[in-house]
Amino acid sequence: MLTIESLTVRLGHRTVVDALSASFRPGEISLVLGHNGAGKSTLLRTLAGLVRPASGRITFGDTDLTRRAAGDVARAGVVLVPQGRGVFADLTVAENIRLAMWNTCRLGRATGGEVEERLASARELFPVLDEAWHSLAGSLSGGQQQQVAIARAFLANPRVLLLDEPSVGLSPKLADAVLATVATLRRGDRTIILVEQNVHQALAVADSVSVMRAGGMAEHDLAPEDVADRDLADIF
Ligand SMILES: Nc1ncnc2c1ncn2[C@@H]1O[C@H](COP(=O)(O)OP(=O)(O)OP(=O)(O)O)[C@@H](O)[C@H]1O
Numbered sequence: 001m002l003t004i005e006s007l008t009v010r011l012g013h014r015t016v017v018d019a020l021s022a023s024f025r026p027g028e029i030s031l032v033l034g035h036n037g038a039g040k041s042t043l044l045r046t047l048a049g050l051v052r053p054a055s056g057r058i059t060f061g062d063t064d065l066t067r068r069a070a071g072d073v074a075r076a077g078v079v080l081v082p083q084g085r086g087v088f089a090d091l092t093v094a095e096n097i098r099l100a101m102w103n104t105c106r107l108g109r110a111t112g113g114e115v116e117e118r119l120a121s122a123r124e125l126f127p128v129l130d131e132a133w134h135s136l137a138g139s140l141s142g143g144q145q146q147q148v149a150i151a152r153a154f155l156a157n158p159r160v161l162l163l164d165e166p167s168v169g170l171s172p173k174l175a176d177a178v179l180a181t182v183a184t185l186r187r188g189d190r191t192i193i194l195v196e197q198n199v200h201q202a203l204a205v206a207d208s209v210s211v212m213r214a215g216g217m218a219e220h221d222l223a224p225e226d227v228a229d230r231d232l233a234d235i236f
């Protein structure tokens with residue numbers, strides 16, 4: 001279980017995450033909705049150790065992750081796919097993937113042999129790896145770049161996977177494809193936190209739903225089918 005207790009994050013003079021508490025179960029996709037500026041990306045970046053909270057606690061099982069360096073958090077298996085994908089545009093797909101494999105080994109998340117095995121599974125899950133292995137990542141379509149970004153995270157063998165708007169900017173069809181790929185990553189005891197604005201498409205793969213408003217968790221652990229029946233204006 002990933003547990004957040006009364007987490008407050010300040011950026012400049014603003015309180016962006018405000019005494020937020022929530023818990024996320026393993027083996028599930030927890031969808032986090034919220035209007036623009038609600039603090040969703042900041043929450044994910046804080047969970048990944050990229051932003052230091054002013055107060056509160058983040059624990060994963062028995063491990064206290066609060067204010068740990070990003071490298072330590074990655075070593076514990078928490079991996080972020082940032083908003084805007086973050087692939088290296090000037091590197092080929094192969095180079096992007098090799099870097100992720102190297103990082104995974106360096107962080108002790110897998111041995112060289114294990115990471116090669118994961119690459120074989122990644123090739124099945126993410127067609128782009130075969131279609132565009134030697135292409136520059138920056139030359140790919142949005143959907144393909146998103147696949148590269150998620151494939152990199154998959155290679156890291158995450159225990160907690162944080163996905164920040166993976167379907168943003170994609171056509172409904174590509175968004176569906178990316179979210180279907182996300183659904184295949186929900187295996188064993190992996191915890192997936194999915195931030196999305198494509199509400200209806202994301203609800204189709206979610207196991208539980210939370211809603212952020214103005215830095216707080218306004219609603220937590222709702223059933224996706226209950227949210228699907230509601231007016232969007234009421235959710236945001
Ligand atoms: N470095 C910063 N300094 C000050 N304020 C910031 C900083 N980064 C973000 N903010 C503010 O914090 C608030 C939350 O930003 P955040 O990116 O977490 O929201 P979000 O819910 O992910 O929004 P979106 O849906 O647009 O991605 C916004 O009002 C933003 O302007």
Ligand SMILES: [Mg+2]
Pocket residue numbers: 040041042083164
């Ligand atoms: Mg965001």
